[in-house]
Amino acid sequence: MSASSTSPLIRNAWYAAATSAEVGRTLLGRHLLGTPVVLYRTEAGEPVALLDACAHRQFPLSRSALVGDDIRCGYHGFTFASSGECIHIPSSPRIPRDAHVRRFPLVERHDMLWIWPGEPALADPSRIPDCPWLDGSAKVSYYAHLRAHYQLLIENLLDFSHVPYVHHDQQGHPELARVIPRAREHGDTVVSTRIMRESSTPPLWSDVMGLPLGAPMDHDQRFEFRAPSAVCIRQAVWASKVPERRYPFSTTHFMTPDGCGATHYWSWVSLEWEGVDPATLERMDRGAREVADQDVVALEAQQALHDRLRDGAVAHGVVSVPFDAGSLLTRQVLARMAERERETAPEPRSAAS
Template sequence: MTYITEAWYPVVWADRVGRELTRHTVLDEPIVIYRLENGDIAALRDVCPHRRAPLSLGKLKGDTIECGYHGMTFDCSGKCVLIPGQEIIPRTAMVRAFPLQVKYGMVWLYMGEPKNADPAKIFHIEQYGKEGWHAVQGDTLRIECNYLSLCDNLLDPAHVTFVHASTLGTPAGAAVPVNNDYGESTITVWRWIRNGPVIPLFEKFGKLQGLVDRWHYYTYSMPCNFSIDMGSCVAGAIPDMEKRSEGVQMFTCHMLTPVDERTVLQHWFHVRNFRTDEHDIDAALSAGLDMAYREDKVVLERIQIEEERDPHFKNITLGIDAAPMKMRRMVAATIESEAAGRP
């Protein structure tokens, strides 16, 4: 499996990083993450360059890591500062340090060349922190499937009616076609369902009843991040589709960490424009969203098993597959371009 490397990837919620050494895997790369004494966070390759013992098995001493095998000690820049019983430290006694940023309460690492680590290229959602919107940190779901399979799912409004009947869907959307808009590094799949029943989550938390117009805009950003704009209004109340913020609107954001060929972490949060001062509903709304994502998890993990059982099976292609297929071509082309640019 190969991945896009010249990109920022989410790893772990920052409030879960403390003064202990924790091991993470991103793009098949082992990484140790810990908090410094001044409150900052450091990330190093979790491999001692001597015998390849994981540094996460060692000890944190101040802001340095002492390898648990032979005591080689590395600072947060990856430089070896001590070798017990040896005064001369080889110049090659280094561990890779990853550029790191915290955004949306999430630790992001740049997995490519450090000189290319532009924080402005981290996934962005305009409504986060904006007046009139309330952001709620969600959780992380581990799914035993290839990350591109989850990307397919998050570019597919058509499955909502059938997988999420108790949370995000209603039968009214089954026959409504989707529209696709393509950018250089983004894809948006969207549709409006007019004059239909309200979805269960918006009936409960958005206080909507009767017939509504509702929308889904699924926007993918390379390498594997998504913002899903979902909302509803009283039927006929918003004829201009660009004025969706006048209705009950919520963005659910999904930031994916490809762990390895068959494992992905789905980090998520939501930003809403309704009941923004009623923080007592945050946990219940997040629980409803978590239930929906676990419904996807069941399907995706079974698909992974079937793909591994019969890797030569030929899937048929439907019209709803246009955006996922485009996404996979974009990823493949970027991986190929990166490979061509390497010495």
């Protein structure tokens, strides 16, 4: 079963559009959910997301000029306010009533900008995935434009039995592929938890937490898929039999389909114990990048093969094992959300109206 044929895009949801640091006084164009969007900040620092297409002849506004808080189109000079309204046309004293571009709801939270590409009236900011641990300072970030469907990324993050194989040089320890997590649904969230006892400390955790390489280590994990755009993994490790010295950390992953078959992928690793020094953070940054790059390589290879098999003449199938329970639940949640969206979609306007 190909992920690209089973997981439709869900528009009525909050998605990460960019990190806070990426968006400033330079126009940033980005494809999100099949929609070209231009992002920038007003002089007062308010983030803005507009459709990246001029209302005149659809020139990209991201290739235009930011003048104060307004965008002056780089083709014929129509000027749009941050509301999306056209406020000036050099070649016409009259501004047509429909001369505006769509402005998207956009909220800044946890060093990310969150966009709502669907029905604006439904955009409730309380539905943005809440990740308060991201407000801490001991964290590192990663971004990739992943040439794979977002469902493949979600399943990768819910099934850590891949870690001893894809990331064996960094953080793979044998219990990751042996202890089956317990997965369940809570509304549009899938939660999966497990504790692994007396596994051997892998190189990355040895360097970052200072535990002896290969020494017995316990590892606690709680995965949360907050459909459709976030996977939060709260974790802790400690030397076996020394639970009073825990090293809690979180890996937080945001996935936003670009609508053209690829996925914008951001991830953060937050180290949540006291006294994390710069050298430790630098080692974490290097390790997190290597690990995320390994996932990107694996997922792009998987997607390329899915595409070839889908287009080929040989019948094929896939099997699932108990470890896949969380991944299968994420498919159900996404399918339910897509169905809800279809049921509540406004009737298309008839051509005669």
